[in-house]
Amino acid sequence: MLHVRAVCPAEHTAEVVELLREHPGAAHLVLHRGAAVSPEGDLVEADVAREAADEIVDGLCGLGLDRTGGITLEALDTAVSDAADAAEEAAPGEAADAVVWQELLGRTGEESRVNATFLGFLAIACLLAAVGVLTDSPVTVVGAMVVGPEFGPLAAIAVGLVLHRGDLVRRAGLALLVGFPVAMAVTLAGVLAGSAAGIFDPGTIDGNHDVDFVYQVGPASFVVALLAGAAGMLAMTSAKSAALVGVFISVTTVPAAGYVVVAAVAGRWDRAGFSLLQLVVNLAGIVLAAAIVLIVRWRRQRSAPLLRPLSRG
Template structure:
């Protein structure tokens, strides 16, 4: 529910009150003495779904942007006419559940802080995320998402597109670009300082850190996170639900991979930064695409009827362009996913083949203790480089035949040029 406070321009009083009477809207009028341009202030309650059509009709009656229109939340309205009004506008479909276009625009603008605060909070969140990744601490990484101010710019571009506010679109896109650059740069600088001052152990292999490695080789499932964040963000902002938790979800799609890219750059491994950088970009685009489609589906349109056709054409072009870019990135992520799948399949098949060899009576005295695959570090498409097989058996004994058989079975599972190392550990029964 909303309470609308509207200043009445000189000569428009009867027209405005007639409009409210025709719609059976209760109102209170107070005379205005402070300004000759306005003769009164009208207060009237409305269901949330009625705000946009009523304000549009009042604007057609002569209320322009120079007049003061204030829309605030109303906790309770007790009125039979209001209940009838609610039944008229709240039909249970998507459009009846959303806030007005005017409120949406104000909400999108309020979610974007001034550039100084935005830049500061983005840098801080990137530094915290970098620390969390290097510590391999999911809790710290989640903390970095909470302070990231990304939801405003991430959703502002979509809002500006559907309501024909190109200034909001430009500002939001600019903020997003600068946010990504600042996050990666801040993460790289902080990670470099940590490395050269030996705050982390010298020789730390970032590929061995779980929180980092999973973002250096992203897969197609990452798209689901970004698309879900975009839809959830728009649903939250357009229905007046708290967007705090959704902001964390959007930050989850952007800040940790940006920090991982910065760490890879600081470690002198630019190829390792490719996957996480692509993940950041595709997530940014996916959030915008999901938000744009969701807003248009929810029924948001520009204010003027003559702006509808150009805006619709522009939105379609942007959706098509964003979808095309997401598709290209999806192919790239699909290739990474396939590479990871092939690596996992090789390890599983090779393990099965070794176990089959050891089931032979000739090698009954041996058992597989461990099978480890080392990747080639050619990010983001990792492949097997070396396989280490640890065999347990009688002390001081080895088998050339076993070694040859294991080597053939392992190399048959991959087209890569892979080195095979077989280690023996003596087992003594007591």
């Protein structure tokens, strides 16, 4: 279940309470008169079945609470209550299949921002990939896949395209366009420093065949990217985040970026070019598959009113 908190002006409190009271997917309704300070108003709380959350949030937005107050959602790990059980049984569908579109917009929007943490993880992932390539270590390359944070912006691009949110697409695109060059520049400095210190020899990549899959791009690369993108978006929309780890170690994005740098330093421009193509193919496949999954899920809920845009803040 999800916990919904709605800050609302006093003149809309009765409508909010009525909406939650009458919805069969809501339980544990609580009203705090005058509890909200900024913005000023009342605080209404309720626990709702995940499969009913999208309809309830849309109804609250229809009352203008996204503009005059505020709506927050919080996942509940456990709800021990007959009322909660009844709400989940009364809500249509299955919780695992329910998409809370406002939650998805908020989550992908947060993960698509360019910040020091995103750049740091991406740079570390590329450095790990480079070390894996130089040492012919598939395990290290897989570790780089797990560390890489690039799926967040890719998912955000897919969400933005499907829900016509140009601001989300631009923000996520900027994260990728800035993040990968910065990470590759840091990796280039690391490879050059390691080579100068005698720690690594970039020329050894000619004999490192255990990591050849990083630059060997082909139809299978696109198929894997499609499957990974579909699985990743299913995981995000169904709140099954554990499946995302499998997505991260399925696609050759960060390893390809790391291989580009190592191959360039070694003067193997053919491999650098194929690695760059591998990167592009995987990025495009993930976004395409993720968008298709969203379109299919959106059409299943096409009877719901169109989502209102979230705040650009």
